[in-house]
Amino acid sequence: MNIFDASWFLISFMIIGVVLLVDPKSSMTGASTNVVAGLFASPSSGQQFIYKFSAGLITLFFILTTVLSVTN
Numbered sequence: 209m210n211i212f213d214a215s216w217f218l219i220s221f222m223i224i225g226v227v228l229l230v231d232p233k234s235s236m237t238g239a240s241t242n243v244v245a246g247l248f249a250s251p252s253s254g255q256q257f258i259y260k261f262s263a264g265l266i267t268l269f270f271i272l273t274t275v276l277s278v279t280n
Contacts, residue, residue, distance in 0.1 A: 219272065
């Protein structure tokens with residue numbers, strides 16, 4: 209197993225972890241807020257970081273999958 213394979217496994221488990229740990233219901237500002245108003249609420253800075261982090265992981269996963277398929 210080379211470094212690309214190990215990185216691919218690590219990134220895939222990190223993506224799974226992020227998906228399982230992030231609760232989409234917690235993106236609402238409060239339980240008593242209006243549903244329509246909640247749709248237009250902007251995410252907090254922590255949520256924005258998680259979104260950007262997961263997007264980066266997915267991009268790296270795609271690149272590593274492409275590299276591994278071309279090299280094998």
